[in-house]
Amino acid sequence: MEYRRLGKSGLQVSALSLGSWLTFGNQIEDKVAEELMDIAYESGVNFFDNAEGYAGGKSEIVMGKILKKKNWDRSSYIVSSKIYFGAEEKKPNMIGLSRKHLFEGTNNALKRLQLDHLDLLYCHRPDQNTPIEETVWAMHQLVMQGKILYWGTSEWSASEIMQAFYFAEKNHLVPPSMEQPQYNMFWREKMEKEFLLLFRDFGLGTTIWSPLASGLLSGKYNNANPKDTRFNMESIAWLKDRLLVEANLKKVDRLKEISDKLNISLVKLALGWCLKNPNVSTVILGASKTAQLKENLTALEVVPLLDEKIMAKLDSILANKPEFIEV
Ligand code: NDP
DSSP states (O other), rough: EEEEOTTTTOOOOSSSEETTTIIIIIIIIIIHHHHHHHHHHHHTOEEOOOOOGGGGHHHHHHHHHHHHHHHGGGOOEEEEEESSSSSSSOTTSSSOOOHHHHHHHHHHHHHHHSSSSSEEEEESSSOTSHHHHHHHHHHHHHHHSSSSSEHHHHHHHHHHHHHHHHHHHTOOOOOEEOOOBBBBBOHHHHHIIIIIIHHHHHHOOEEBBBBBBBGGTTTTTTTOOOOOSGGGGGGGHHHHHHSOOOHHHHHHHHHHHHHHHSSSHHHHHHHHHHOOOOSSSSEEEOSSSSSHHHHHTTGGGGGGGGOOOHHHHHHHHHOOEEEEEEO
């Protein structure tokens, strides 16, 4: 396993990590969740990603039970939660980024995960109803209380993140350390354009999500209709409608030609492509089956194969490379 600095923080995070969205407490049995965490940890993964909103809090409960049972050295792993969407109930003040929900949501996440502190806490989305100043103060205070060690954002715009940095700097508060954006071959704008100044001037770390575009970049939907997959979950039919479209499938077919030529799987090509971006601190993997995770955990091997020529070929297929801006 390779370890990367989380931005300019002192935290070392495994380049591949494991997330629990849609799987833990939902799509998979707890036994499989435990096997996945075991395989990941034994391969050197040190970061497990979670959120209050995943399976209405059940994902944290499942992960907490596994961590308790494993009894791994607490300093050997990093656990996150994210606040914004709420857990079981969504009444006013049970969602969002107010000081009240950040404090109560963090305490509830700690209880569900059976932990004394969270290593990372994210503001899961920007909250138009809470001043960024209130959120930055609350995050700073959570750090001071020892309940969280580092804080960050997820799917915030560059200007929102910059506001948080400037406010923290002006008031000598702990600034955000990381952002969790979507990043994969189909979704590049933020990582390759919008955030460039944040990487250069603020040393922002990134923990990127959906590296396989929810499994689409495995190629398993090309000329096939597999049954036991995420795209068959009714609760997220919108995701299937958005991703499983002819234009994407055509590109996947052409990407497969490249991975075949390189003699590697398309999954590894897609994950290696994310890992190659030096502004990625960690690629958060998702898996519903142990065999998937075992394959995905070998993706670092293929990064050296992705030379300039191959990257240019991939860009010509993807036809979505953000225009370069000099920073
Ligand atoms: P991916 O895009 O990698 O999708 C993972 C899914 O793809 C798996 O659950 C599995 O689904 C399928 N898959 C994985 N590996 C393979 C393989 N080798 N062969 C075939 N199919 C495969 O990542 P996620 O979308 O799961 O995101 C990863 C993590 O990022 C999440 O768990 C979560 O922690 C985080 N996240 C954060 C968000 C945020 O807003 N901050 C939003 C979304 C995710 P199946 O078997 O069902 O087809």
